[in-house]
Amino acid sequence: MELEIVRDELGVIVRMHGRLDEQFDPAALAAQLSGKARVDLERVRHINSAGVRRWLELMDALPPEVTLILERCPAAFMQQASFIRGFLGRAQVASCFAPYLCSACDRGAMVLVERATARKPTMRRCDTCGGSMELDALEETFFCFGDEPGG
Amino acid sequence: MPSRRVLMVASEPERLTALIHLLGASGIEAAHVQTAAAARSWLRIHRADLGIIDLADARERDARAELIREQKERTSGLDVVALVGELDDSLRRLIRERGLANFVGHRPGEAADPLELAVTVRKLVDDDIFGLDKYLAAGAETQGFVVRSLRERDQACDEVRAFCSRFGNHELVSDGLATAADEMVSNVLGHHDDQREASLSVGCDGRRIAIATRDPHGDLDGETVLRCITACFDASTAPREGGLGLFAIFRLVQQFVINLEPGRATEVIGVVDVTRSFQAFSRKAKSFNLFRRRGSD
Numbered sequence: 001m002e003l004e005i006v007r008d009e010l011g012v013i014v015r016m017h018g019r020l021d022e023q024f025d026p027a028a029l030a031a032q033l034s035g036k037a038r039v040d041l042e043r044v045r046h047i048n049s050a051g052v053r054r055w056l057e058l059m060d061a062l063p064p065e066v067t068l069i070l071e072r073c074p075a076a077f078m079q080q081a082s083f084i085r086g087f088l089g090r091a092q093v094a095s096c097f098a099p100y101l102c103s104a105c106d107r108g109a110m111v112l113v114e115r116a117t118a119r120k121p122t123m124r125r126c127d128t129c130g131g132s133m134e135l136d137a138l139e140e141t142f143f144c145f146g147d148e149p150g151g
Numbered sequence: 152m153p154s155r156r157v158l159m160v161a162s163e164p165e166r167l168t169a170l171i172h173l174l175g176a177s178g179i180e181a182a183h184v185q186t187a188a189a190a191r192s193w194l195r196i197h198r199a200d201l202g203i204i205d206l207a208d209a210r211e212r213d214a215r216a217e218l219i220r221e222q223k224e225r226t227s228g229l230d231v232v233a234l235v236g237e238l239d240d241s242l243r244r245l246i247r248e249r250g251l252a253n254f255v256g257h258r259p260g261e262a263a264d265p266l267e268l269a270v271t272v273r274k275l276v277d278d279d280i281f282g283l284d285k286y287l288a289a290g291a292e293t294q295g296f297v298v299r300s301l302r303e304r305d306q307a308c309d310e311v312r313a314f315c316s317r318f319g320n321h322e323l324v325s326d327g328l329a330t331a332a333d334e335m336v337s338n339v340l341g342h343h344d345d346q347r348e349a350s351l352s353v354g355c356d357g358r359r360i361a362i363a364t365r366d367p368h369g370d371l372d373g374e375t376v377l378r379c380i381t382a383c384f385d386a387s388t389a390p391r392e393g394g395l396g397l398f399a400i401f402r403l404v405q406q407f408v409i410n411l412e413p414g415r416a417t418e419v420i421g422v423v424d425v426t427r428s429f430q431a432f433s434r435k436a437k438s439f440n441l442f443r444r445r446g447s448d
Contacts, residue, residue: 048333049395076326099323099429136429
């Protein structure tokens with residue numbers, strides 16, 4: 001797992017690249033987090049149970065003064081959040097990729113969904129045929145966002 | 152080969168018609184009764200090699216669960232496959248307290264998959280338990296890997312993901328199967344003093360993708376597996392330490408199969424139907440099978 005520190009218009013963001021597995025070092029990520037910390041997870045591409053344990057260690061050890069905002073979480077990460085109690089700890093998911101399926105051409109796609117609009121009825125069009133796309137997951141369990149933001 | 156017979160306890164026999172034909176083609180007779188009381192009467196007179204007992208019918212559920220408890224208490228009692236709609240406390244108790252090792256999930260109002268059930272019955276009746284091929288139609292495309300290290304595991308999982316992507320358009324299912332493969336291989340490689348290797352296979356027949364690992368050690372403990380499986384019923388009880396890998400596999404596949412010959416071989420198999428949407432995959436009832444070679448305990 002590689003960590004990339006980048007700065008955007010909202011401040012510093014940590015981008016994680018690679019596998020969330022036994023080689024993930026929670027201390028290395030924790031060292032980058034302070035105040036309202038943002039982590040971009042889009043490029044995390046494989047999560048196994050050893051990685052889940054490491055992630056839980058990070059959540060357990062998160063200092064109270066850190067507010068962790070998770071951005072662009074992959075669908076596989078959201079699945080873990082719905083499976084594993086405490087997976088999000090005190091972290092808040094700001095946005096995630098969700099599986100959508102075109103009702104016309106049956107094409108599947110991962111769509112970036114913002115927390116604020118996730119549960120609102122939103123028309124999404126298929127890039128291939130223009131048909132209507134629908135969430136291809138159980139909304140009640142998939143959109144598991146953690147603590148309410150604004151803290 | 153002497154005639155083999157299965158007793159089915161279910162309220163709607165028409166839902167078992169396809170299974171009865173499939174078993175008949177394998178030389179396995181099927182008898183049917185509708186209630187637990189009728190099953191007891193039948194068993195006083197007849198002999199059966201296996202019972203298929205439907206627990207999804209709410210009216211007969213408690214009586215049939217009691218029938219399973221009775222059979223499991225007897226040394227000569229029936230081996231049982233339960234048909235279940237939900238993973239609930241009643242099923243958890245049958246597994247933990249009575250050692251029920253096989254259940255096949257089906258949605259309320261739908262029949263259990265006859266092919267899945269037929270494979271389960273044949274494996275139990277014939278004691279021929281190993282092989283990924285049993286879960287795929289003839290002519291299925293398969294790929295195999297030998298994995299000896301974490302680096303090889305990661306490469307093999309990427310290959311599994313690429314293989315699965317060719318047969319379905321659900322990225323999450325492909326990701327899930329690659330992760331299940333990772334957990335299966337890690338379970339073979341990890342926490343042992345000796346250098347181990349796992350045989351990883353993946354196959355698809357156009358409808359189902361099945362993945363499997365096999366090793367020649369046979370040191371996975373059946374009782375531990377059953378304890379972990381019941382912990383998987385509810386996400387709030389997900390194990391945070393031991394058993395998290397089994398929990399992950401159970402969550403990521405529709406049918407989770409463990410074949411054990413203690414001291415000789417362990418095979419772990421996961422099966423997913425790739426013809427349906429991810430939402431349908433998420434809603435489908437789970438199946439679990441633990442097969443132990445007879446005389447190997």
